[in-house]
Amino acid sequence: MRKKLRVGEFQEFGFAIDFRFDSQKYTLDQALDHWIEFVESQGWGFGGGGGEGSDILSGYLVIWLSGCLVSFERGTLGEADREHARQWLDNQPGFACIQCVELSDVWHGPWEE
Numbered sequence: 001m002r003k004k005l006r007v008g009e010f011q012e013f014g015f016a017i018d019f020r021f022d023s024q025k026y027t028l029d030q031a032l033d034h035w036i037e038f039v040e041s042q043g044w045g046f047g048g049g050g051g052e053g054s055d056i057l058s059g060y061l062v063i064w065l066s067g068c069l070v071s072f073e074r075g076t077l078g079e080a081d082r083e084h085a086r087q088w089l090d091n092q093p094g095f096a097c098i099q100c101v102e103l104s105d106v107w108h109g110p111w112e113e
Contacts, residue, residue, distance in 0.1 A: 012076040014062035016101040017048075017085060022054040022094035031095075032057060038088055040064070041104070056098065061085060062106050077103065 021031035028050055035057060039046045048059015063075030083099055089097040 005105070012063070012101040012106040014077050014100075014104050014106045015082050016058070016060050017086075018058040018098040018100075019089045020096050020098055025094040028054070028057075030054060034095075038075060042081070042084070044081070061069055076106070079088050079103065 018034075026034065032049060036046060039061065043064055046059050047062070048057065050057040061076060061077060061081075075084045079099035082103060086097045086100045089095045
């Protein structure tokens with residue numbers, strides 16, 4: 001039952017992230033494409049985006065398995081992944097990490113009820 005509910009040793013983690021991009025250098029679509037290229041190269045998935053006219057992108061990162069976010073395989077992100085994403089953003093010209101939230105449960109998450 002714990003496996004089906006994804007709790008205990010079957011728990012999976014991801015994290016929320018917010019970052020700013022230089023709107024003089026990138027359009028929203030270009031910034032999102034650049035970010036998604038990195039995310040997918042890591043085998044991760046990103047759910048989120050930004051608003052038109054905004055220079056901030058935000059969302060949630062998870063492991064991307066079998067080409068879809070909903071998978072019967074298991075995967076979890078760790079602190080090293082969180083730090084890697086933050087460092088990548090801070091090392092990209094025109095990008096800066098605003099907030100990289102602590103790991104949280106992907107399935108039962110930090111969501112508001």
